Amino acid sequence: xxxxxxxxxRILSRVSPLGTERVDLLSALGRVxxxxxxxxxxxxxxANSSMDGYAVRSRDTERASxxxxxxxxxxxxxxxxxxxxxxxxxxxxxxxxxGAPLPSGADSVIPQEDVExxxxxxxxxxxxxxxxxxxxxxxxxxxxxxxxLPGRQVGPAEIGLLAMLGWGQVEVYRRPRVAIVSTGDExxxxxxxxxxxxxxxxxxxxxMAQVLESRGVPENLGVAPDRLEVIEERFRWGLSADLLISSxxxxxxxxxxxxxxxxxxxxxxxxxxxxxxPGKPITFGTAAGRPIFGLPGNPVSAMVTFELFVRPxxxxxxxxxxxxxxxxxxxxxxxxxxxxRRRGYLRVTLExxxxxxxxxxxxxxxxxxxxxxxxxx
Ligand code: AMP
Ligand code: MG
Numbered sequence: 001x002x003x004x005x006x007x008x009x010r011i012l013s014r015v016s017p018l019g020t021e022r023v024d025l026l027s028a029l030g031r032v033x034x035x036x037x038x039x040x041x042x043x044x045x046x047a048n049s050s051m052d053g054y055a056v057r058s059r060d061t062e063r064a065s066x067x068x069x070x071x072x073x074x075x076x077x078x079x080x081x082x083x084x085x086x087x088x089x090x091x092x093x094x095x096x097x098x099g100a101p102l103p104s105g106a107d108s109v110i111p112q113e114d115v116e117x118x119x120x121x122x123x124x125x126x127x128x129x130x131x132x133x134x135x136x137x138x139x140x141x142x143x144x145x146x147x148x149l150p151g152r153q154v155g156p157a158e159i160g161l162l163a164m165l166g167w168g169q170v171e172v173y174r175r176p177r178v179a180i181v182s183t184g185d186e187x188x189x190x191x192x193x194x195x196x197x198x199x200x201x202x203x204x205x206x207x208m209a210q211v212l213e214s215r216g217v218p219e220n221l222g223v224a225p226d227r228l229e230v231i232e233e234r235f236r237w238g239l240s241a242d243l244l245i246s247s248x249x250x251x252x253x254x255x256x257x258x259x260x261x262x263x264x265x266x267x268x269x270x271x272x273x274x275x276x277x278p279g280k281p282i283t284f285g286t287a288a289g290r291p292i293f294g295l296p297g298n299p300v301s302a303m304v305t306f307e308l309f310v311r312p313x314x315x316x317x318x319x320x321x322x323x324x325x326x327x328x329x330x331x332x333x334x335x336x337x338x339x340x341r342r343r344g345y346l347r348v349t350l351e352x353x354x355x356x357x358x359x360x361x362x363x364x365x366x367x368x369x370x371x372x373x374x375x376x377x
Contacts, residue, residue, distance in 0.1 A: 001275040004308060004343060010270065011284055011309055015291050017319045018174045018242060025162055028154045030215065031172035032319040037148035039165060042138035046101040051133045054115060054122055055094040055106035058130045069116070069123040078103065093122045102134060109133035141165075151321025153215075173319030176216045179238035180207050183249040183258060184297060185226045202370070203247040203302045207295075210306045214314040216243070226255040232264050239265070239290050242317060245310060248297025250283050258294045259283060267292060277342045278367035279305040291317075298367035304345050330357035347376035 020034035049055065056072060064070035072093040078084050084103035088094055094103050102109070108128045116123040141147055141164075148158060154172070162170055187201040188194050201223050208218035219241055224234045226249060238244040249258040250271075262269050267287035271294075274282055279301040283294030293310050295302045312323040330350055338344050348359035362375040 001273045001280075001342070004274055004276050007272055007274045007282070007284075008309060008312060011291070011313050012316055012323070014284075014286055015243075015313045015316050018176060018317050020171050020173050020319075022169050022171050025159060025168055025170060028162070028170045028172050029156070029159060031154050031175070032215070033148055033150050033152045033154060033158075033170065034173050034319055035171040036146050036150055037162065037165065037167070037170075038146045039141040039143055041141075041165075042143045043141040043164060044135055044137060044139060047137050048099055048101050048135050049096045049109045049133060050098060050135050051109055051111045052097050053109050053111040053133065054124075055088060055096040055102050055109050056122075056124065056128060057088065057090065057092075057106060058108045058128050058132070060091060061110075061124045061126070061128045064124045064127050066125045069125045072122040072124060074117070074120045074122050076103070107131065107134070149321065151319055153320065176243055176314055176317040177219060177241040178211045178216045178243045178245060178314065179219045179221050179241035180204055180211070181221045181224055181231070181234045181238055181244070181246045183224045183226060183231055183246055185255065187223045189223055202299055203295075203297065206299065206303050206370075207245060207247065207306060210303065210311065211245075211314070214311045215318050215320075216314050226257060228257045228261055228264075231257050231261040235261055235265055235292070238292075239288050242290065243310075243314065244290060244292045245295060245306075246293070247295050247302050250281050250294040250296055262287065262292060262294065275342045276304075276308070277340075277344050278365075279308075279345075280342065282309065284309070296367075299370045300347075300373060301367045303370075303373060308345070328357060330359040333358045333360045336361065347372040349375065350377045 060072060061070045072091055074095060075092045076085060077095040078100040080097050080099040083101055088103045088105035096109060107130050110124055110128050111133060182201050182204045186197060186199045188198050189201045194200050204220055208220060211218040221234055221238055224231045235244060246258050249256045259271060262285055265287045267285040269285035271283045273280055279296050281296060282305050285292045291313060295305045315323045346365055347362045349362060350357050350359055362372045365372055
């Protein structure tokens with residue numbers, strides 16, 4: 001049996017990022033950057049005030065005290081959006097507002113609530129240190145600096161940063177289109193009440209949701225009965241997408257046709273026994289350059305194998321730099337027996353005690369017990 005890591009390596013070595021497209025700034029939300037973002041200017045572009053107050057030279061206030069305030073002449077006014085008309089000379093102050101550029105000669109700002117104003121005379125009751133209440137040029141971004149790398153998912157902060165740099169559009173990776181086929185004679189789809197022996201198709205929906213969460217675009221190809229020609233035909237249709245997922249019919253039972261259907265498509269096929277529970281049998285192959293996953297049919301197995309194998313592959317196709325979720329270590333609150341040598345992928349709730357995580361199983365872990373996923377953290 002193959003390890004999960006080895007199976008994943010083999011899968012990832014056979015998928016590559018899709019193409020890119022240019023989208024309007026806000027449409028880039030949740031998408032993956034396909035180009036680096038560099039600052040072409042300093043932000044802020046000039047030293048400016050972080051308060052409403054007075055721009056001064058700190059040296060002029062060196063000896064100021066409450067008893068003997070420094071007296072400065074107010075010689076100008078700089079609202080936000082204006083530029084200073086002249087430099088600031090010794091013994092002078094400019095009225096200044098938040099965001100307005102500092103006049104040359106000034107090196108600090110004193111907030112208006114700290115001073116007294118008598119006509120055109122400013123009384124400063126304490127020394128002001130150099131740079132106080134000044135946002136230096138390039139404090140946020142330096143001209144020439146690369147701020148965002150390709151492969152990063154765009155969130156609201158990135159959108160703001162791109163706007164700050166004047167980008168109205170940005171190059172992002174295309175979202176992978178993922179066709180999903182559920183197979184099984186027993187399956188009925190939404191809208192039909194299962195009769196005796198029939199099962200409601202749920203995998204199509206959990207898998208489509210997982211595709212969406214992985215930033216892919218799901219395409220529902222419905223349910224195919226356990227008939228080789230129908231499954232083959234459905235798979236051919238699915239190859240118009242970027243990736244094809246089938247659920248169920250991958251074991252070696254009399255009604256398991258997925259493998260044969262893929263062979264008929266000329267797929268370069270790998271059927272692996274992966275040392276994991278749930279989800280031991282997983283089929284992976286490529287046909288017409290498209291990756292194909294044959295996932296097991298049990299609802300938990302389908303979701304867990306998606307999470308372990310399909311999600312990283314989809315993220316790689318979608319240009320993500322980071323393919324894996326963050327991991328953390330937790331201790332088991334009670335012993336968890338593991339019969340056999342397969343690694344268990346168990347559903348747990350987590351709690352934090354004294355800075356450590358502790359895990360508790362969500363009850364029965366059978367691969368058909370979807371509730372074990374629902375109640376898990
Ligand atoms: P199979 O891999 O075809 O032997 O299916 C294993 C189990 O998963 C059976 O109990 C199936 O009824 C169940 N199953 C297969 N496909 C689905 C599906 N789309 N939704 C819910 N259960 C399914
Ligand atoms: Mg079946």
